[in-house]
Amino acid sequence: MLNFKELEGYNFQKNVHCFQQGDLLIGYDVNSGSIHLLDEETFTILKTLESLYSTEGHLSQEALARELRLAGNLPNNETVSEILAELEELRQEGTLFSREPEKIAAVYPEKPIVKAICLHVAHDCNLRCEYCFAGTGAFGGSRTLMDLETGKRGIDFVLAASRHRNHCEVDFFGGEPLINFGVVKALVDYGKKAARAQNKTIKFTLTTNGVLLNEAIQNFLEEEEISVVLSLDGRPEIHDRMRPHADGRGSYGEVVPRIQQFTSLRPKTSPYAIGTYYYVRGTYTHFNCDFDRDVLHMADLGIRQISVEPVVAGPQDPYAFQEGDLAEIYDAYDRLGEEILERQAQGRGFNFFHFNVALDNGPCLPKRLSGCGAGHEYVAVSPEGDLYPCHQFVGQEAFKLGSLYNQDPLDLKADLVQEFRAANIYAKPACQDCWARFSCSGGCHAANTAFTQKLTEVYELGCKLQRKRLEVALYVKIKGIQQNRDEL
């Protein structure tokens, strides 16, 4: 029998999430990360407990019995007893009703250990994407390219700022980094040699729109084992509407053959971005809330690693989501989950990035609490050598952390570093009672700041989408496990 005394004061909504997705009734224990499949009676009992906690603030067997009676058409006493006994078993083994561990205070050295940088090698772009947060490539400034000297200083910075860490990451970003391919090439050579001299390694990634991705560049990326993120929004009309050239011409026809050619070189890419990988990513907007069709279009092009993500836009933007869009977007995630399962069963599956959750070997809790590390583990470098918390803050003077051309580039603006370090989920009121807190880490700092002007207030639409994605992700994972079992 469930020990209600042990559950005194237990915040059900925050710690156990019960939901229906497709034909599954799922119980997710937030603090342990355990997942249970429930029958209808158990689901009813757990939802009743959840509602009791929210209305009365505590749980008891008498209150449960009363609520079940009031609702009518409910499990008989014997069934209820069986279920409560099973729930107690799970409670005792720590896989249900588990407690949140005491809040841990992250301990950081005085000077941050920066292990990853984003080099903005080009604040210029050969496309004029409507939703570009970089102001179509220039980040609110003039169109400039990073010179080799600044890039080398960036590499030296991350090798020094990473201190005892042996693995560093350097991302070539823009604008469009291939506009400055000569510098990219030289920096890969320089970075590899400089890292080797210090017994370190650098993992390089490059984010490109694909326009300039010719065979020679593809070969270079292959030979140098550089991971690549390629941009494609899906169906031709969707892509061309948002991703035109400066003269208004669409870019779909140009980029698709190049993306197909390149992705075919990496058939064994890890869906979890391990090793040298590729991802083809797109952005969906108000104009394509049925973005599942875009994902499937990309899968039909032979692309196996796909990520299509919601645009972050101000209300004045015509492509920004509107209140009525949410239901349509939820439906799209539902349809996408089912379609992925169907294709998996047919042996033509693909990975949708936001449905990838590593259920039993995901990141540790300290990592989940702190999130992306922007501003202290990760910084972005503008073409001029200025340092910012991440690529999305570049050009915003209030967020400037320092410069590669300062006397001591490692001396970052301490109060800003501290502000970013402190912006973990415990500092965000909206995250306190959210069941998805350990899977999203409080969202994107840049999106939160853009919408709320604060690092510790969240972008609510982003939260809603995150929770929906996670529900479908858990469902797809469970179904996948069931499919595999059936095949054994």
Next chain:
Amino acid sequence: MAKHIQTVVKANLSATVKTGGCGNCQTSCQSACKTSCTVGNQVCVK
């Protein structure tokens, strides 16, 4: 085997408070603009 509840994943995330935090994992990105890796999609490198 339980009659009403089937455990699909038995995990102990809370315990990683003590065992985790090595900092060797890939940097994650929570934003919509860059798919380097978001926390929810990562695996532990340990």
